Amino acid sequence: MSLLHLAIVAPLIFAILVPFFYKSFRRIHTGWFVLPLPILLFIYFFSFISTTKSKEVVMKTLDWIPTLGINFTAKVDGLGLLFALLITGIGALVVLYSIYYLSKGKEKLHNFYVYLLLFMGAMLGVVLSDNLIVMYAFWELTSFSSFLLIGYWYHREKSRYGAQKSMLITVFGGLSMLGGIILLYLMTGSFSISEIITQADVIVTSPLFIPALICILLGAFTKSAQFPFHIWLPDAMEAPTPVSAYLHSATMVKAGIYLVARLTPVFAVDGLWLWLVASFGIFTLFWGSFSAVKQTDLKSILAFSTVSQLGLIMSLLGVGAASLHYVGLDDNLYVVATTAAIFHLINHATFKGSLFMVVGIVDHETGTRDIRKLGGLLHFMPITFTLAMIGAFSMAGLPPFNGFLSKEMFFTGMLRVLEMDFFSFDSFAILFPILAWVASVFTFIYSMILVFKTFTGKYQPEKLEKKPHEAPLGMLISPIILASLVIIIFFFPNSLLSDNLISPALSSILPSLVTDEEGFMVHIYQWHGFNPELFMTLGVIAVGVLLYLTLPKWRRVYDxxxxxxxxxxxxxxxxxxxxxxxxxxxxxxxNGSIRSYLVYIFTFFIVILATALFYKNAFKVDTTNLASIGVYEVLLALLIMIGAVSILFAKTRLSQIILLGSVGYTVSLFYVLFRAPDLALTQLVIESVSVALFLVCFYHLPKLRREETRIRFKLTNAIISVGVGAIVTLIALSAHSNKFFSSISQYYIENTYEKAAGKNMVNVILVDFRGFDTLFEITVLAIASLGIYGMIKLRLARREED
The missing domain is CATH 1.20.5 (Single alpha-helices involved in coiled-coils or other helix-helix interfaces)
Incomplete structure (x- = not known):
């Protein structure tokens, strides 16, 4: 395993160690043990910047199932590195913040950090896996771990509801995405993203292209909360604030963004991809911002603002790909939309992460997030107010904050839609800049609500659960770092991001892009002159201020x-x-009857297999190459048949058990006859244990019911039993008579001793040649044992409570 693979799975390994840290060092907050890991990972991934800056790709492969083309191939390029830095960097700040946010004595911290590390490792796996099947495995692990994080306070009904809702919607999307991955494999014969990209021209001509496109987008839209799948995200706000700051600003909700960006070279060759991505994105932007204004809970406002901002980034990816698809690559100005998408993705992580932490501070220090109860906190929490103002003003797209720069580029991208033959009818294109501007107005309004409704106005101490005061320094460090980045990025966007992160990521999304003469693809400016984008911004501010001041008069429109x-x-x-x-x-x-369930199972078994056998004309009997049948074998077979039939007519359960045991013991004689003493011994031991267990269990059962002695009851049993026996016999005969390959037995005979150093072929097959099969069987038994143990403990605990 390479160091890169180890970096990806390190959080998963560390998650196993957290409970031991928690148990051994109860006096120390568990977060202090976790914090060094994301910091070290951030430093490690930061070292790749010089590599990706020169447009190089680092790829390490670890064989997993090479015969199926499934290998753990870790790939670091510009796009993957950008997300890896966000995951580890924001992750480190969230862990630091959570140390002061979550009380050591009141919370089950070992659970929290195990879930958080599982999620961190899963996200790294998603963005750094080149194999689609491996990426899907990590993708579903993000859904599972986020379910645990959102439902962390599982004693609250809303937390359980939010966790279930996010799980159902995102897993639905994940399964759809799996379907798209399989379709891509059918079209290309590969699960490698790099190889699939090279076959984009082949994929677009396949009849499976459209179904694969739709399935992939379902996965992306559900994960990144695009309309109409966005409804899970507001309910996910029941999670602790550190979880919201991590999942819903920089990581989980960006997974769908990553998927669309990564597969843009594959699907953007067709206009449907561009149409769907851009249209769903722009409407999500509008609907999220419109819905955020009516919220009264601070985290709900941030939830819908996140939906809105995700729609903004998604629409930019769609429009950016469209500009290249329809115009060409000869002018780098046309990549402004894709550049804005990457830039805003970074900006959103900084200002939204700080805002979530600010809201957490307000909740932590006042006991409420309801803006109807808040107000006048400026005098008590001046630092928190400053952080809130920086984050909210950046989200509103005001200077001198980084959100202003990416918002201007967003307007540029939307205006360029008017210059393209995008949807085959020009009248529809005008909706993009209109919806972009209207959504920006509502973004301005809810940003102002977030700041001024909370920190200015009338102070209402009677409505607060706690007397407000400034948060401790430890809780302020993380939002201060993020807020500082908001300002620093505004003044130094090119030296910090353009060449180091944005340009390499842009090359990953648009691999055929040509750089300019200086070697840079991205140039970000604070001032572009008096252009339409500037006037759109001035209009947003003017209309936004007017609507904010008159909010009570028109807010009833939501009713x-x-x-x-x-x-x-x-x-x-x-x-x-x-x-x-x-x-x-x-x-x-x-109905609670085991017999009824067996009737259903065996009837289905008979009907399906018999239909398939005869429909496919697979039934065949070939008596050649069969060993001769001796008199002893005939006698043993008759004994088994007599014992089995006699069970149907036995009047007591004891006699039925004895007859059933006689069948098993007779089978063991077959093994003796065929010179397999080890199998005969195993059969005898298992049969003896089974008969003993049957006797113990059946001793406590009532006598046979009247219906069990009726002819109809026994006749049904007889028919099903004969049917199962007959169909299995037919399948066995057909399988023997339709051999397409030589028997594998000769391979085992030749290699049992040579390759496994064993003389007992059966044992070697179970332990070596089929070792994984045996291991998984043991794992299933272990899981079942743990489940039984847990149920027994729960039952005993309830008895003690009663």
């Missing part, structure tokens, strides 16, 4: 939307109907 027609109602109704329907359906056949 016009019917509450019964919301997406949340639709989701809740769908989940409730699914639960009710599944309960009724299950209750119709789940």
């Amino acid at each position: 016009l939307f019917p509450e019964n027609l919301t997406l949340n109602r639709f989701y809740d109704g769908a989940v409730n109907r699914a639960q009710t329907g599944s309960f009724k359906f299950t209750k119709s056949f789940m």
Whole structure:
């Protein structure tokens, strides 16, 4: 395993060690043990900047399942490195913040940091995996770990609801994405992203192209909370604030953005990709900003603002790819939209991360996030107010903050849509700059609400649970660092980001892009002159201030939307109907009788296999190459048949158990006859244990019911038993008669001793040749044992409570 692979899985390994740290050093906050890891990882990934800056790619492969083309190939290019730095950098700040936010005595810190590390490792795996199957495995691990993080306070009903909601929606998208990955494999014969990109011209001509495109976008849209899948993100705000600052500013919600950016070279060759990405993105931007204004909870405002900002980045990726697709690569000015998407992705992580932390501080020091109860906190929390102002003004797109720069580039990208033959009818293109401007107005409004409704106005101490005061220095360090970056990036965007991060990432998204004469692809300016973008910004400020000051007069417009027609109602109704329907359906056949369940299973078994056998015309009997049948084998077979049939007519369970045991013991005689004493011994031991267990269990059961003695009951059992026996016999005969390959037995005979140094072939097959199969069987048993142990402990605990 290379150092790069180790860096990716390091958080997963460290997560195993956290409970031991927690148990051994109870007096020290667990976060102090976790903090060095993301810092070291950030330093390690930072060392790759010089490599990606020169447009080089680092790729390390660890064989996993090479026969299926599934290997753990870690790839560091400009795009992957950008996300890796965000994941580890913001991760380090979040861990530091959580040390002061989460109380050591009141919270189960070992659980929190295990979940956080699982998520960190999963995100690194997503952005640094070149193999789509490996990336999908990490993708689903992000859903699982985020479910645990969102539901961290599982004693709260809203936390459980939010965790379940995010899990259902994102896992649905993940499964859709898996379908798209399989379709890509069918088209290209490879799971490697790098190889798939080289076959983009082949993919676009395949009839599977459109289904693969839709499946991939479903995965991206659900993860990055695009309309109409955005409804999970506001409910995810029930998570602790450090979780929100990490997942919903820089990491989880950016996974879908990453997926779209990474696969743009594959799908952007077709206009449908551009149309879907840009259209869903711009509408999500508008709807998120419009919905944020009516919220009264600070984290809810940030939740919908996150939805809005994700839509902004998504729309830029769509429009950016469209500009290159329709215009060409001869003028780097046309990549402004994609450049703005990357730039705003970085900016959003800085100002949104600091804002989440600020809201956490307000909640931590006042006991509420309700803006109707807040106000006048400026005098008590001046540093927090300054941080809130920097973050909110940057989000609103005001100078001198980094959000202003990327917002201006966003306007430029939207205006360029008017110059392109984008949707085959020009009238639709005008909606992009219009929606962009209107959404920016609402962004300005909720940014002002976030700051001034919280820190200015009337102080209402009677509505607060705590007397407000400034947060401790440890809790302020992380938001101060992020807020400082907001300002620093504004003044030095090119020296800090353009050549080091943005340009390499741009080359990863648009690999055919040509650099200019100086070798730079990105130039960011604070002043572009008196252009349409500037006037759009001035209009946003003017209209935004007017609407903010008159907010009570027009806010009632939200009351016009019917509450019964919301997406949340639709989701809740769908989940409730699914639960009710599944309960009724299950209750119709789940009657508590094991015999009934076996009837269902075996009937299905007979019908499906018999249909497949005869429909495919696979039934064949070839008696050549068969060993001769001796008299002893005939006698043993008759004994087994007599014992099996006799079970049906036995009147007591004891006699049934004895007859069943006789069948098993007779089978062991076959092994003796065929000179397999080890198998015969195993069969005898298992049969003896099974009979003993049956006797112990059946001793406590009531006598046979009347229906169990009826002819109809026994006849049903007889028919199903004969049917199963017959179909298995037919399959065995057909399998023997339809051999397409030579038997593998000769391989085992020749290699058992040579390759495994064992003389007992059966044992060698189980332990060496089929070692993973045996290992997984043991793992299943271990998991089942742990589950049984947990249920017993829970049962005993309830008895003690009673």
